Amino acid sequence: MKKLKVKIVFLMTLSFLFSGYAQEAQFVSGKKILFEDNFSNDVVGDFPVNWFTNSSGEIANINSNKWLQLSDKGSFLPLNISKLPENFTFEFDVATTPNFNFYSTPLNIVFTEKTTKTDNVWNTVFKRKEAVIFNVHPASTSMATTGSTSISIINEKKEILKNKVIVSNFNKNNSTVHVQVWRQKNRFRMFVDGKKFWDLPTAFQEANYNQIIFFIGTYKNTTDKFFISNLKLAEAGGDTRHKLIETGTFTTNEILFDTKKSTIKPSSKMVLDELGKVLSENQNVKISITGHTDSDGNDTENQKLSEQRAQSVSNYFTTNFGIKKIRITTSGKGESDPISDNDSEEGKKQNRRVEFNIIK
CATH class of the missing domain: 3.30.1330.60 (OmpA-like domain)
Incomplete structure (x- = not known):
């Protein structure tokens, strides 16, 4: 399949973007596990040894489970992932501190192509050639009781697709959710607690996607924090x-x-x-x-x-x-x-x- 050549950034209408939304597919986890991490072997208060960051972070104990607390202004990625199959699932839990501020930036997740050994930091000015980026945030507006998710597709260093929708099940009252991604070659689906929010048939381009990066801009309040845990990457079946x-x-x-x-x-x-x-x-x-x-x-x-x-x-x-x-x-x-x-x-x-x- 040839690369998508559209060069115009645009907002797709919901009716077009959510093709088949009324009879949405259920998420199916891949069977062949390629990577898992629940930070059980990491020390509370330390940054995990098998991860990279250009910022800071530490393992926190929440309700007897270990989570990676992410600091702002940084990229975070597991070092043990070096290849993303054409068909894969990626799952993780995300949590926030109470009363998370709308003006704090969301938690962004990037699937991209690493080309050099030191290429571990995500740069928002699109220096990378190809990427699929989505994010989650527990507050869609300053007064809202619903969260949001955005999507952005980078092709040939240009943003060719961008959109944002409301996520009703991630909010100030429900600040811990399970995020699920399902790639089937070019297709990208994203679910929150089993409910589908993105289904893009041509999101992934003809690139060697081999890296997953979490990145955060700035926290409005010093008390705002994102946490992630229970990460799992698995090879999945075709579409x-x-x-x-x-x-x-x-x-x-x-x-x-x-x-x-x-x-x-x-x-x-x-x-x-x-x-x-x-x-x-x-x-x-x-x-x-x-x-x-x-x-x-x-x-x-x-x-x-x-x-x-x-x-x-x-x-x-x-x-x-x-x-x-x-x-x-x-x-x-x-x-x-x-x-x-x-x-x-x-x-x-x-x-x-x-x-x-x-x-x-």
Whole structure:
């Protein structure tokens, strides 16, 4: 996918930005943990040893849990994160002191590309080439009882997108929340306590995002403080749900079967369950399922096997999600429609696939 070339900073309308907001997707944590930190091994009063800052901060004990208290005018980042996959989830808890001042700057979180060893400080004049930036604040106005979140996308050192919305569940009365980010290649979603506030299909550009930075401007009052804890970065699955509904087609080789059989392997559960939820949430959608094999074995056996595997997938949906059989048609193409060569293991893996299409 080519980089987004729009060079004009603009405010997107809510109706456009929140496409599909009425039937928002639930957050699904990634299964492969890449980084976790709850500061359990750090000493209260010290800055954590595996983090960087150009400001200051210290571990605080709040309600028997350890939190990193962030000072102002600084950047803060975990040093053990060196790569962000194309599909990942990132979660953390954030808390503030009581009566947090509206004029204190928000807590900003940046996903960006580190290019030098000393490139650990976020500079707000957009010296970095690419970045996805969002923030949270417990006061949307000086008198409000609701918080806010803003989003900013940097492409080729230019801010190409900017917006701000109200966050009702982060406020002076509820100053501790769980923030969840879900990247699926170019798509960015952000949730607060499970409620979705951002869903941008083209936020991440074609860059090597490899760094997460927290940064703060200034605190209006000396008593104002942000705290973070329970951070978790995990590799996640692809954008299965939206690819099928939005484009009408989805093909995957993540549905695996026993060799020369139509028995579905347990490792296929994640992608099948995501598709099952799509069908459950969209009762009027009818789909066709087509099985494909590689060229190992003879043509007749592969044709039969591909048909049986498509039927196994259909049975999974009817058994586990109550999808009516009338909504699904199945077929197989055996080895007749390869998308790669059959001379290598990688090519064969690509050819062993299941294809889903919405029936118009």
